[in-house]
Amino acid sequence: MEFLLAITIGVLYAAAFYLLLRRGVVRIILGIALLSQAVNLLIFTAGGLREGGVPFIAEGQTALAATSADPLPQALILTAIVISFGVLAFTLAMVHRADQATGTDDVDDLKGTDQT
Amino acid sequence: MNSVILATVSRLLTGVLLVFSVFLLLRGHNLPGGGFSGGLVAASAFVLFAFANGFPAARSMLFFTPHVIIGCGLVVAIVAGLAGNLAGLPFLTGLWDKTPLPVIGKLGTPLLFDLGVYFAVLGVTTLIVFSLGEDGEEEE
Amino acid sequence: MENFPVIILVAIFLAAFLAPWLHRVLGDRCGLVLSLVPLAGATGYALMLPQIMAGGVVSFRHAWVPSLGIALDFYVDGLSLLFLLLISVIGAFVTWYAAGYLAGKKDLGRFYLFLFGFMGSMLGVVSADHLVLLFIFWELTSISSYLLIGYYHNEAKSRAAALQALLVTGAGGLCFLAGVILLGRMAGTFLISELLQMDAATLVAQPGFTTVLVLILLGAFTKSAQFPFHFWLPNAMEAPAPVSAYLHSATMVKAGIFLLARLFPLLSASPLWFPIVAPVGAVTMILGVVMALGQNDLKKILAYTTVAVLGTLTMLLGIGTELAVQAAMAYLLAHALYKATLFMTSGTVDHETGTRDPDLLGGLRRAMPFTAAAALIGGLSMAGVPMLLGFVSKEYFYKALLDAPGSGVWWEVLGVSASVVMVALAITAGFKPFWGRLKPTPKKAHEAPWTMWLGPLLLGVAGIKTGLFPSYAGAGLVGPAAAAVLGDAGFVGGLKLWHGWTTALGLSAVTVVLGLALYGLLPRIRAARGIYAGLARFGPERGYDNLLEGVLSFARWQTGVLQNGYLRNYIMTVVLFTVVLVGWMLPGVVPPPDWSAMVRPNVLTVTVCLLIMAGAVFACLTSSRFTAILALGVVGIGIAMLYFMFSAPDLAMTQVLVETLTLVLFVLAFYRLPVFGNYSKKAVKVRDALVAAVFGTVMAMVVLVEQSSRAADNDVSRFMSENSLTLANGxxxxxxxxxxxxALDTLGEITVLAIAALGVFAMMRLRPGSKKEDGK
Structure with missing residues (x-):
């Protein structure tokens, strides 16, 4: 399974990178969204895969069972998911404004618009 | 989006979702849930309501503006942290009541902190969605 | 007494920062109030005289950055004291002078800020004991002199001159710093007082000492405008007269000389000292006087003679005999007194008449008697006429040259020729404008306010007093200074007016006669000054210009290449470097897959992974925005399922909610998002896809490597696992x-989210010129 996930993560990274290289801003946004998914999955896989080991302390226990998943990467990813939502919203609003202000979505045309 | 069915169902669903969000928030310390998911569910409830009944209706149902909700969330979270300082402990140290309650478990400042997270996420999400959504309506 | 140097230094800097405020309160009179600070400082320094004359030193220590071994250490000996007195006394006079010269200027307060900042830095340079501290003050003088020279900042020439001075001395300052660090490491101490106690011969014998010597000399030569770095000094005459009088008489340009003198006991032990320093000084001296001959501007004449004097001082230190060092100290004192005077009087002439061309000036003595008197004394001292300090110092100069190792005669010829020109130019600057027939000038001349002539006159009187009774100046200032330079506490220097019928006296007489003759020829030389413009094409200033232009065009070129403004180029660069660096290491560390240790895949998980991959690829290929957004949703939900299947229910829940809301956002923004344009060429897409594939492969391998090398357990996770229930009741x-x-991280996170949301709100709702700004 880890092997398959490694390939999945590789494909996500490749797709995100390919989209980031486009000139249309909307594709770049898609690339950013995919990139954060890829990173989250990478951290998750790096934390170790566990089936049926939710990181909750069972009744009568005072610590996690040895078979349970590592809670730390999960906490990291949880914040990352919410943050990337905020970032995505921010970029969407920004692209919308840039489109209104300049009438183009080609990043090559957007170059140097801060000077005008 | 003038669907009568959606409008009717949304009133019911919104209420259910809001109750569910509070449930998620309260049980989050021991079972899946917490301020983040609770806040997101609550925001979804208002977004659904907005889609069914329009943004002005959703705003009036939210009662406070999203800005105020964000501010309250941050203030609540900071107050929860300052409670530690009042007790002579470092900022954000958890303080607990000894007797446990059903579903919630013991009461403590981390729950208050999670409530702050809940409101902040609710306010942030509704502010984003309302800002993006209302822009078009006003221009039309 | 020990803390005097620090107290005075702090007071000067304090005065600097108070100056703008004082100027607002007191107006033009603030200069007089401010001048009390350096005057009090001078008194404080004078109180140290007895101790220094007795061969003692004053030192003060205070730890500053102990971890780097940098301390606020101050050390005052005879050499420092000579400079401290000159800087504070002339500084006070210049403060008066500026009060008159720049009266009514709105930014006079700022001028005093710069001037006192410079004064403090200069005092710091000459009293610092720690080499790094000295360097810091050294750089502060460069910066504050930049601000002073560029005082008329709305004139391009002024700015260019200031920048040139800053760049030349700044580059030298960096060499100096490198030399200081090397020297400090070599000797094991940065304290000058300790360095001077060391055995110079063993230090010089160390490998790399030549580098140290050359680097420190570069610092001194650039600061003191030695050939080929001399060109910035005459250009700096764009500054207002008080600045020129201060920077180019006793301070800024003398800092290099001070450095040479300060480290003289160490550096002069090197066999390279004499062959480098003496010739450079001699060339600078000759160059200075030759250039000065053709100038038709009093200030430029004084500037080039300053270059010549700096060359003379360097040459004397290069020769390095006891006599030469003492002559250098006497010459330095004499020059500081007369050159400050002459710079100020020529500034007054310019201020009152509107011209500085000596051919257009004459007969001003009736209109401005006090200025004329001061200028006359200054000129006589510069010419080396008896009864003035200039004469005494020139006697020692001649004696030292005759005494020089090797062929003293040749040094003597150079020295006398330079002095002959000095005589002619002294008459031009100190005599010509004031005597003879009154000539019509752009402005009707009359005497300047007392603030502008009292300082020069007092300096002139000091020149007469020390010239008539040189033994006092000899025992109090020049002698201890020379002893400090030589590093020989037993050295007893002294100045005498009368040495008997010596060769030097004869040469002095010859000098004055030849100088008078040369003065007669000056108008003709000035008329032919076109030759100089032709020569300038080969001067080192061309090198400076070309270097500056070269650096600027290189900066333009590399900015164009590296910061081209194309996002994809930046990302491409980052990714390619990652691929090459990581990929280069990977082949050795990628483990063979250990299937038994892995979680067994089942139909569901495999299907989900395939869906995610399909969604990602589809998002790249589709030309429809809507399909792309859906594909993105598939990827997100697929990953949520993975989270769920691998024991992360919280993640799965959050991910599903966020995916839903993301979809809502896209739907809301959909009609306002631009449609997909087709901008890239096919070949570009293929190239990008290839690089992306390689990048993806590397990342996949990174995951595998990380998998196999992960620690089974880690302390942080275990701590949280064990204390979650017991400490945190969850x-x-x-x-x-x-x-x-x-929780602190989470607090930060929700704050970031709030800012992002406000950003969205601001971009969507707040428009410049829109009335609907409250968002209700």
């Missing part, structure tokens, strides 16, 4: 981490 460890263990 069974959901993920939630406990978020709201308790790492």
């Amino acid at each position: 069974r959901n460890v993920v939630n406990v981490i978020l709201v308790d263990f790492r």
Whole structure:
């Protein structure tokens, strides 16, 4: 399974990178969204895969069972998911404004618009 | 989006979702849930309501503006942290009541902190969605 | 007494920062109030005289950055004291002078800020004991002199001159710093007082000492305008007269000389000292007087003679005999007194008449008697006429040259020729404008306010007093200074007016006669000054210009290449470097897959992974925005399922909610998002796809490597697992981490979210010129 996930993560990274290289801003946004998914999955896989080991302390226990998943990467990813939502919203609003202000979505045309 | 069915169902669903969000928030310390998911569910409830009944209706149902909700969330979270300082402990140290309650478990400042997270996420999400959504309506 | 140097230094800097405020309160009179600070400082320094004359030193220590071994250490000996007195006394006079010269200027307060900042830096340079501290003050003088020279900042020439001075001395300053660090490491101490106690011969014998010597000399030569770095000094005459009088008589340009003198006991032990320093000084001296001959501007004449004097001082230190060092100290004192006077009087002439061309000036003595008197004394001292300090110092100069090792005669010829020109130019600057027939000038001349002539006159009187009774100046200032330079506490220097019928006296007489003759020829030389413009094409200033232009065009070129403004080029660069660096290491560390240790895949998980991959690829290929957004949703939900299947219910829940809301956002923004344009060429797409594939492969391999090398257990996770229930009363460890263990991070995160949301709100709702700005 880890092997398959490694390939999945590789494909996500490749797709995100390919989209980031486009000139249309909307594709770049898609690339950013995919990139954060890829990173989250990478951290998750790096934390170790566990089936049926939710990181909750069972009744009568005072610590996690040895078979349970590592809670730390999960906490990291949880914040990352919410943050990337905020970032995505921010970029969407920004692209919308840039489109209104300049009438183009080609990043090559957007170059140097801060000077005008 | 003038669907009568959606409008009717949304009133019911919104209420259910809001109750569910509070449930998620309260049980989050021991079972899946917490301020983040609770806040997101609550925001979804208002977004659904907005889609069914329009943004002005959703705003009036939210009662406070999203800005105020964000501010309250941050203030609540900071107050929860300052409670530690009042007790002579470092900022954000958890303080607990000894007797446990059903579903919630013991009461403590981390729950208050999670409530702050809940409101902040609710306010942030509704502010984003309302800002993006209302822009078009006003221009039309 | 020990803390005098520090107290005075702090007072000067304090005065600097108070100056703008004082100027607002007191107006033009603030200069007089401010001048009390350096005058009090001078008194403080004078109180140290007895101790220094007795061969003692004053030192003060205070730890500053102990971890780097940098301390606020001050050390005052005879050499420092000579400079301290000159800087504070002339500084006070210049403060008066500026009060008159720049009267009514709105930014006079700022001028005093710069001037006192410079004064403090200069005092710091000459009293610092720690080499790094000295360097810091050294750089401060460069910066504050930049501000002073560029005082008329709305004139391009002024700015260019200031920048040139800053760049030349700044580059030298960096060499100096490198030399200081090397020297400090070599000797094991940065304290000058300790360095001077060391055995110079063993230090010089160390490998790399030549580098140290050359680097420190570069610092001194650039600061003191030695050939080929001399060109910045005459250009700096764009500054107002008080600045020129201060920077180019006793301070800024003498800092290099001070450095040479300060480290003289160490550096002069090197066999390279004499062959480098003496010739450079001689060339600078000759160059200075030759250039000065053709100038038709009093200030430029004084500037080039300053270059010549700096060359003379360098040459004397290069020769390095006891006599030469003492002559250098006497010459330095004499020059500081007369050159400050002449710079100020020529500034007064310019101020009152509107011209500085000596051919257009004459007969001003009736209109401005006090200025004329001061200029006359200054000129006589510069010419080396008896009864003035200039004469005494020139006697020692001639004696030292005759005494020089090797062929003293040749040094003597050079020295006398330079002095002959000095005589002619002294008459031009100190005599010509004031005597003879009154000539019509752009402005009707009359005497300047007392602030502008009292300082020069007092300096002139000091020149007469020390010239008539040189033994006092000899025992109090020049002698201890020379002893400090030589590093020989037993050295007893002294100045005498009368040495008997010596060769030097004869040469002095010859000098004055030849100088008078040369003065007669000066108008003709000035008429032919076109030759100079032709020569300038080969001067070192061309090198400076070309270097500056070269650096600027290189900066333009590399900015164009590296910061081209194309996002994709930046990303491409980052990714290619990652691929090459990581990929280069990977082949050795990628483990063979250990299937038994891995979680067994089942139909569901494999299907989900395939869906995610398909969604990602589809998002790249589709030309429809809507399909792309859906594909993105598939990827997100697929990953949520993975989270769910691998024991992360909180993640799965959050991910599903966020995916839903993301979809809502896209739907809301959909009609306002631009449609997909087709901008890239096919070949570009293929190239990008290839690089992306390689990048993806590398990342996949990174995951595998990380998998095999991961520690089975880690302390942080174990701590959280064991204390979640007992300390934080929570069974959901993920939630406990978020709201308790790492609550501060979460607080930061919701703050960031709030800012992002406000950003969205601002971009969508607040428009410049829009009336609907409250968002209701």
